[in-house]
Amino acid sequence: MNDTGLTDTAPAKITARGVQVYYGGTHAIKDVSVDIPDNTVTAFIGPSGCGKSTFLRCINRMNDTIAVARVEGDIRIDGEDIYDRRVDPVQLRAKVGMVFQKPNPFPKSIYDNVAYGPRIHGLAKDRADLDGIVESALRRAALWEEVKDRLAQPGTGLSGGQQQRLCIARAVATAPEVLLMDEPCSALDPIATAQVEELIDELKQNYSVVIVTHSMQQAARVSQRTAFFHLGHLVEYGETGRIFTSPEDPRTESYISGRIG
Numbered sequence: 533m534n535d536t537g538l539t540d541t542a543p544a545k546i547t548a549r550g551v552q553v554y555y556g557g558t559h560a561i562k563d564v565s566v567d568i569p570d571n572t573v574t575a576f577i578g579p580s581g582c583g584k585s586t587f588l589r590c591i592n593r594m595n596d597t598i599a600v601a602r603v604e605g606d607i608r609i610d611g612e613d614i615y616d617r618r619v620d621p622v623q624l625r626a627k628v629g630m631v632f633q634k635p636n637p638f639p640k641s642i643y644d645n646v647a648y649g650p651r652i653h654g655l656a657k658d659r660a661d662l663d664g665i666v667e668s669a670l671r672r673a674a675l676w677e678e679v680k681d682r683l684a685q686p687g688t689g690l691s692g693g694q695q696q697r698l699c700i701a702r703a704v705a706t707a708p709e710v711l712l713m714d715e716p717c718s719a720l721d722p723i724a725t726a727q728v729e730e731l732i733d734e735l736k737q738n739y740s741v742v743i744v745t746h747s748m749q750q751a752a753r754v755s756q757r758t759a760f761f762h763l764g765h766l767v768e769y770g771e772t773g774r775i776f777t778s779p780e781d782p783r784t785e786s787y788i789s790g791r792i793g
């Protein structure tokens with residue numbers, strides 16, 4: 533590992549090279565290169581406005597939906613350039629699922645929330661197959677036992693923590709390989725947060741999970757690797773324990789000791 537965030541060993545799931553993001557005249561991400569491994573939780577931390585969410589959104593081309601945003605550089609998943617003209621962003625987002633800060637279930641039943649992606653991507657051959665996909669996604673999101681008897685009820689009727697797990701179930705239902713989470717616990721109480729954190733730990737068995745968090749405690753609890761961003765730069769990236777106990781860059785050290793941010 534060198535200090536720019538590149539690994540020399542195992543092949544990375546996600547590789548970024550020389551990524552720049554501009555919002556009109558604002559240069560939000562400055563020459564970021566990073567290798568993100570599979571079956572790992574990677575945390576993005578840093579002060580407000582440093583670009584964590586912007587960089588996360590590059591990984592499933594969500595910045596394409598922002599008219600003033602411009603992304604440059606190279607981002608690959610399993611070696612495939614996700615910005616290649618032949619890549620359909622809708623297909624990409626099935627492969628790279630995203631969970632947002634505020635739980636945002638669709639105004640549909642619990643079942644239909646989870647079935648939505650598999651339906652639009654034609655992943656189920658019949659109703660029984662779809663039922664199986666929905667059940668398996670809800671189980672992966674540790675929600676099945678709580679909702680199996682009320683699948684026809686609205687997703688919006690669940691508690692905040694349950695809604696967030698429903699959104700995780702919706703994301704995993706399309707058999708993604710990468711899960712992006714943008715402050716997924718910030719609207720949750722401590723008990724729901726603990727449940728979602730436990731779930732994140734389990735999800736890494738099947739996915740490369742990347743989480744933006746404002747909570748250093750959360751980054752320390754859930755992630756194996758941490759990337760510290762500051763003013764659009766990726767300042768330091770490495771094994772989470774090392775970043776928190778012996779950061780190499782004075783900016784990282786200032787942030788984790790509470791002097792900036």
Ligand SMILES: Nc1ncnc2c1ncn2[C@@H]1O[C@H](COP(=O)(O)OP(=O)(O)OP(=O)(O)O)[C@@H](O)[C@H]1O
Nearest residue numbers: 555558560579580581582583584585586587598600
């Ligand atoms: N849609 C947008 N249009 C214009 N500028 C934006 C947009 N989104 C973000 N920015 C700017 O890009 C920079 C990085 O913002 P970003 O939201 O990625 O930071 P962040 O580290 O995730 O912040 P926070 O922790 O506060 O969510 C900031 O200067 C922000 O004002």
